[in-house]
Amino acid sequence: MARHFLIVSYVIQGHINPALRLGQRLASTSAAAVTFSTSVSAHRLMFPGLATPDQEVQDGLISYIPYSDGFDDGDRTDSSYASNFEATSSKNVSAIIRSLADRGRPVTCVIHTLAWTADAARDHGIPSVLFWLQPATVFAIFYHYYHGYDSVIWSNIKNPSFTVNLPGLPPLTIREVPSLLTIPAGDPDFWISKLFGEMIQLIERQKTIGKPTVLVNTFDELEADVLAAIGDEAERSVVYVSFGSLAVLNRHQEEEIRRGLKETGRPYLWVLRKEATAAEEEQEEGEAEKKGMVLKWCSQVRVLSHAAVGCFVTHCGWNSTAETLAYGVPTVGVPKWMDQVTNARMVEIWGTGVRAEVNGDGVLEGSELRRCVEVVMGEGERGKEMRRRAKTWKEKAQEALSQGGSSDRNLRAFVAEIAA
Structure with a gap:
């Protein structure tokens, strides 16, 4: 055609x-x-x-x-x-x-x-x-505004000289952010601001079915750094949550996880097994929340291999841990028992994630989940280093599995020894 x-x-x-x-x-x-x-x-x-x-x-x-x-x-x-x-x-x-x-x-x-x-x-x-139709910088500002930074702007709205630090952008004062973002809901022109919000929401919806495409009215040399930052943000923006096939979450833990995910302001995919949810009657499979999706099952390797996934909140079972290394995804570890606690420590040693701390009742609180996700996915040097390490281990895993790599050699040696 x-x-x-x-x-x-x-x-x-x-x-x-x-x-x-x-x-x-x-x-x-x-x-x-x-x-x-x-x-x-x-x-x-x-x-x-x-x-x-x-x-x-x-x-x-x-x-x-x-x-x-x-x-x-x-x-x-x-x-x-x-x-x-x-x-x-x-x-x-x-x-x-x-x-x-x-x-x-x-x-x-x-x-x-x-x-x-x-x-x-x-x-x-x-x-x-x-x-x-506007610069890539303005796109990035709107994107971050609708991904958790609205509160920063509105809590300082009366101080036009207050500096806002957005990921991948130079520092901006309140008076330097697009004026549409400072229009209150009751203003006659608020509907124009909503049009921009709808564009960001559209991008989030499209992420659920693939990688969205946006044409930006600029050129590479003019806004190279911002365009690179936008590409990284759209490609590694989703939090994936799964605690394996055995974990059972009580209602309190489920509520804390949901609260923590929402507080990150980031899109998320949460796999919550049918028999594991304490509030199944309140949430149907595939129900879309404001910025997230809860499912009873998905193909984990397909999710981890998707460019949109930027963090895996995991119980640190060895299968999940190995898969995160193979696909280069940084982790937030929430181990419970058996080898999981050791695996979580190894992830820290390998430099690809952090271990979340639970409270005295063994519950991962929402605020702690939010903190850990921001460490891993944020713009701080620690998070950047984790992402670099994750990429390095992904490359090493691919080398090991390729012809002549260590895993390939060892498997061939095993077959030869058995056949001898």
Whole structure:
């Protein structure tokens, strides 16, 4: 099937101009077809001589098909605009996708400047890509704001000179962070801030099914460090939690783990066996929490091999410990008995994780879980060193298993001795 990009832009010029430039570059540098779509009101301004405001236009390498956002006269001051335009726009973009397919021009990828378009693409089984129109630095600020740093900003909102330290970014004062992040909920412009929040939430949803793709309106040399930091954050952002096939958690321990995970502000995947949960009646399998997912089972090696996983909270059974080393994932150890306590110590010696401390009742408290996760996944030198060590042990494990490696040699020697 020939590639066909549908680029969907919000109505304002600040979205239309960069989105249109992207479409022109795609059309001129590849054999792909490009259709550009913005609201009827903006389309009418772009092509003032049309017989009807929604008339399709073929202009060189790009086709232009507008969608109705429900406000075709362009009056976005209407009090109902903020609450209605997304649903209306999504429905009408979906109709465009369906119409193009019926006409033998199926869309193969949707590129969009606001999150709501992804719903229309998903309904048709088409991949979608967010086009972030601002600098990578601003993307990183919004990303971290919605991953636990909102409290830092709002607790110091009355001190514009207060310095905020965000991972991978230079120090910023409150007055230097995007003003949309300091708009209170009751403000008339708060809905604009919510649009940005929806984009970050979209990325988190897409992480559950694969690696999300974001196009950023910048270039490598301009923001190299920030782009590298964003790549690392999106690739190693998820906390994976599993305590093996024998552990049984009481209600108190389960609540503490849930609290600690939520307090990290990070997305998480928690495997909680059916017979291990004390609150099964309150949580169905696959239930999605605000930033996490609780499952009864998953393929652990598939999870650990996924680039999104940045930390494994584990009981330190040897199978799990060996798998974390093989896949280069740092750990938070929560051992209970048998060899687990020794394995947890060995992880510390190998430099790839920390052991969490339990209280006098043997319970891992939420605050301790949060602390340990932040040590392992945070931007401190200790966490960075653990991630470097984890990568090194992954490479050594691969060497050992490869032809001529120590494990390969020993297994061959065993077979030869038995056969002798």
